[in-house]
Amino acid sequence: MRLCLDIGNTHIYGGVYHQDRFLFHFRYASSELMTSDQFGVFLLSLLREHDLTKTQITQVAIASVVPQLDYSIRSACVKYFELEPFVLKLGAKTGIKILYKNPQEVGADLIAGAIAAVQHYPNQNILVFDLGTATTCMAVSKNKEFYGGAIFPGVRVAMKSLQSNTAKLSSVEIIQPKQFIGRSTVECIQSGIYYGHLGMMKELIQNFTKELFPQDKPKIIGTGGFAQLYLEQGIFDIVLPDLVLAGLNSAAEENK
Numbered sequence: 519m520r521l522c523l524d525i526g527n528t529h530i531y532g533g534v535y536h537q538d539r540f541l542f543h544f545r546y547a548s549s550e551l552m553t554s555d556q557f558g559v560f561l562l563s564l565l566r567e568h569d570l571t572k573t574q575i576t577q578v579a580i581a582s583v584v585p586q587l588d589y590s591i592r593s594a595c596v597k598y599f600e601l602e603p604f605v606l607k608l609g610a611k612t613g614i615k616i617l618y619k620n621p622q623e624v625g626a627d628l629i630a631g632a633i634a635a636v637q638h639y640p641n642q643n644i645l646v647f648d649l650g651t652a653t654t655c656m657a658v659s660k661n662k663e664f665y666g667g668a669i670f671p672g673v674r675v676a677m678k679s680l681q682s683n684t685a686k687l688s689s690v691e692i693i694q695p696k697q698f699i700g701r702s703t704v705e706c707i708q709s710g711i712y713y714g715h716l717g718m719m720k721e722l723i724q725n726f727t728k729e730l731f732p733q734d735k736p737k738i739i740g741t742g743g744f745a746q747l748y749l750e751q752g753i754f755d756i757v758l759p760d761l762v763l764a765g766l767n768s769a770a771e772e773n774k
Contacts, residue, residue: 558598579770581626634765649744
């Protein structure tokens with residue numbers, strides 16, 4: 519079995535795979551103060567809850583965009599599982615051609631998402647929206663070329679920014695408002711955040727398609743914690759919550 523860890527700015531999103539079969543997933547709050555012992559003990563207790571033992575984990579795979587956590591996570595893997603983890607980074611076999619100006623800048627989570635996306639939609643152009651701490655949109659061609667895309671603040675970051683930088687605007691529940699026009703301050707914030715984000719995604723889809731794929735429109739994949747918010751909007755062809763973990767699992771298998 520393989521333990522896959524997507525280390526993000528807000529959460530560590532993880533899951534256990536038995537070959538290509540996804541057994542379960544979990545979230546653990548990211549913190550710079552987290553120790554290897556804290557995370558290692560958490561993983562062992564999590565496995566026990568699912569009637570598994572640490573000896574059944576034969577590989578750990580990591581995709582990280584938080585360098586300050588990498589040492590603690592690696593140490594936990596070595597100390598509690600006696601495994602040196604596979605870390606997805608530039609140079610690993612992925613089947614994806616990176617066309618970024620500086621390929622070193624591409625986040626491991628974006629590479630993992632691209633791997634899983636082309637497996638799900640082979641021989642098709644794809645746009646992947648990952649709605650997490652940041653919202654990213656990345657374009658991948660039917661020839662498995664990773665072009666790049668756009669990055670902007672995620673819905674929760676936008677809400678916290680309003681709360682932190684204004685005197686009278688407070689935190690609100692992030693939901694889909696029933697109408698565009700807010701009739702209270704709370705409704706106005708909810709409308710601005712939700713529909714503003716929706717508008718940005720629609721604009722990117724329209725112009726990415728025009729620039730890159732005018733003759734062969736792309737498939738649109740949604741992933742990340744907030745993708746479910748936009749299920750009813752019809753902008754995604756499919757929502758795959760575990761896209762990054764699936765790509766990471768495939769990359770680890772390819773690089774065994």
